[in-house]
Amino acid sequence: MPTYPDRIVVIGAGPVGLCLALALAQADLKVCLIEALGDDNFLEQVPRAGTNHPATLEMYDRLGLYEKLEPRGIIAPVFHYWDRHEGKLIAAFDHAHLKDDTRFPYVLQCERIKIVEEALKMTKAHPNIDLRLNTEFISFTQDGDGVTARVVNPVGEEEVVEGRYIVSGEGARSIVRKELDIAFEGFTYDDRTLNIEVAYDFTKHGYAHRNYISDPDEWSNLFHWKGPPDRWRVHFPTDPRADETTLMRPEALQAQMQKFLPTGTPFDIIGSNLYVVHQRVAERFRAGRAILAGDSAHVNSPIGAMGMNSGVHDAINLADKLIAIARGEADDGVLDRYERQRRHVAVAHTQAQTIRNKRLLAERDPAVRKRNHDELRRTAESPELARRFLLRTALFESLREAEAIH
């Protein structure tokens, strides 16, 4: 019988794999972290997540990551709901209502790329982490004592990497999930989302750093990121029949922006991409010594900023359980609790909330729109209702509910 090294094999140096690796290493566990990208192209990844909720900031703080992110981000206590159809602000929610619930009564607008850059530096410096960049994971096997991963190393040779457990932080296309034949249940929206990044100051039009904009014809989101140059990201739905080249033509992007805010002068467009939005949750998060976390376990629309955040919450929950196992404080059945807790959050919170968020922004029925907007207004105006609303959107409620699951 092979003797496996006492270490955890983590696949993927995205926000989830990196936070997991750091949490394990800081508790004296050994980690082998496998990442397909290398130093030469790691920072070339497309911009994605960027709103970090208070509950996640507490976790970054535990890892020593928060202090590195704060100077690179924008502290945003307030977010807005707008009615684009009427050109009116519907409601402003202020995280100050959470001042007694958290040390971080705000979101930090800090993009995924900055988070992975800072976290990668920390993993490079940590003696318990064997970081293998430019290394592609291709398959794995497991038995009762450990796991064997097959990887292709930077010089193109196949190698095996062994450990006690394997965690897939590979993102939505997880090979681990596919090898385990775990269904990725859910659906994919017909309309792709167009993301346009512009250097323009939207605050002069009354916008907050983070805005959800409802419109029966064309909902959008508007988010601010720290530069230089400062950039704003605007999301729009697109016609499912439209072809990508037409949608992405510079004149089309410019026209789209002028329709959103007719300034009369061309916007300085500094980036754009088109992406497909899935709402899916893996049927299981664990099979023996293989565990799924983050996008490999669940994916959702970015409306509400819950994907990366809930993935980091998976990572911290899982780290604590792997640490307890390594210290002999729990047996490996505790990993089933990880699945029960985090799968519940993925289904009952992340999926439910993001699907509701999109419906709210895209609602066509004028009576339902009015009812929704009145409700948002009433909620924002009452300190107690606003606090409860923010406990949910800032993801504290999902953590408290998960804690109660045994």
Ligand SMILES: Cc1cc2nc3c(=O)[nH]c(=O)nc-3n(C[C@H](O)[C@H](O)[C@H](O)COP(=O)(O)OP(=O)(O)OC[C@H]3O[C@@H](n4cnc5c(N)ncnc54)[C@H](O)[C@@H]3O)c2cc1C
């Ligand atoms: C436009 C957009 C906006 C978003 N905005 C938000 C937001 O505001 N807030 C939020 O919470 N979420 C948001 N999300 C979602 C968020 O980006 C993801 O949920 C998050 O990045 C998932 O992290 P992860 O670590 O699980 O996977 P990923 O970030 O996908 O990282 C996976 C890593 O694994 C590596 N990898 C993959 N396959 C292999 C392999 N075979 N071998 C070795 N390495 C491999 C990849 O190179 C990558 O580094 C957004 C997503 C999009 C598309």
